[in-house]
Amino acid sequence: MDRFRRRYGAGPLHLIAFLTSLLVSGLAVRRFFDSDGSETVQILVWFGLGIVVADLVFLPLYSFVDRVLSRRPADGPGTARFARVRAHVRVPLILSGLLLLVFAPLILRRSPGDFGDASSLSPDPFLHRWLIVTAALFALSAASYLVRVALDRRRGSGRS
């Protein structure tokens, strides 16, 4: 047993659990090959792209955007204020960006197409609504920033 553990790097239960999981995946993937070949290739491509896009494109992209936004002035009296402003830009940006990411097919749709065929609804309002929500989120964030600054001032002047 110890030899197995030393060689394999974990107990035998680990291997059994892995093989069970792989068996279920295998049974499922086998079903992908039921359909004609072009579908199978597409499914596998989308599956692989998912990993690459999530880990090697999407993540570096938003890290980069955040780095650019976060280029801060040299340490000084403005540093604390900069950090606070940055937070109040970052939060609405994340929320608005996420809504766009999830509902991009509707927000960016310029012709009714399959959505119109299905629902008899126009896709036009989605872009407007997203813009309004984005504006509202930034306005809300700005308002809460001003409230926090005002509260700090009052606290500061009370102390002095």
Next chain:
Amino acid sequence: MTAVLGAALLMLLPLVAITGLLSNVAYNPRLGANAVDRHLGPLDFYLFSWPTHPSWLYAANQGVHVTIGLAAIPILLAKLWSVIPRLFEWPPLRSPAHALERMSLALLVGGAVFEFVTGVMNIQNEYAFGFFFTNAHYYGAWVFIAALVFHIALKLPKLRGALATRQAFVPLLDDVANTRPERRMPVDNELIPTTPASPSMSRRALLGTVAAASGLLFLQGAGQSIGGPLRRLAFLAPRGRNPNDGPNGFQINKTFDATGIDFGELGPSWRLHLRGTRRVKLSRAELLAMPQHTYDLPIACVEGWSTTQRWTGVRLRDLALLAGIEGAAQLTAQSHEQYSSYDHATLSASQVDDERSLLALRVNGVDLSPDHGFPARVIAPALPGVHCTKWVRTLRFRSV
């Protein structure tokens, strides 16, 4: 942080997975040609047949599946962000066990992204992928679930260890000025940075942002699923609006114009073809002369939206009798629509036998509109929307 996000996903993802598998059961894949483009295999085991009580069962199931799925997206993204250092860990493979774990992680991340992306695209009728959504999403789910169960089994002790320490929760309350990197003891963790940058955001602000994002997405799903006055909360959801006013102004899954049916076929010359032990043809006037029954039943789409309306029509079991079938009978309904995956559907004997299962002719006191299946459509309690066949041509009953 990872532990808190992981615990949240541990509660949400099983809900999404179970409602997803139940949705498949609701389609009765073993009946007729309900398993579209699919051979049933070892993963298609069904412990029970889909019930007709309560009538909102399918609506609730799909509402939970899509709403909780949407709400889980920000948490999943934050979780992937928090564990990204592990992708570049060194050495990349420590042992055979470690190599297998990483292989399983590829299936986990690939499966998660595949399931969420195809699901989110499908609810918006965006079919940029070149494969049939239903089967890919169903079997992709098994890959995801298999890898997820293995991942949970591996990480649960770590998760419990992390949540058992004060460290997991107390720092969540700190503001940014007091935000400190995690200490490596008492729980050693590969995710704790060795040379942390100065904090730009407190943990509570990050979690708050994730929660707010989850909440916004939750509204989209919940609004279009619960409907009524709450529907307008779903401001970005595909079915957050009514298509028009009036008794027929509720949500549509496929418009008449998109079917290619010649409206002439549905005019005065239209006949319902009944098949059983005898063949009967009925005009719409003859159907309206039969005993009419009215029930409030939801139309519930696999895409997570639903709407409850007042339907009037003839009981399916009365039509089975007319076709010469007494006792339990399955029904295959065929539409005038052709060449669509859902131009026909087979209902189980218990679905046919339910007194609320109708061939509906009217809705909310008026004739069905073309978009809602004029001259007649199937409506049955807890039946998936696409099985409520519209523009019915033939009802074929078969004793079981």
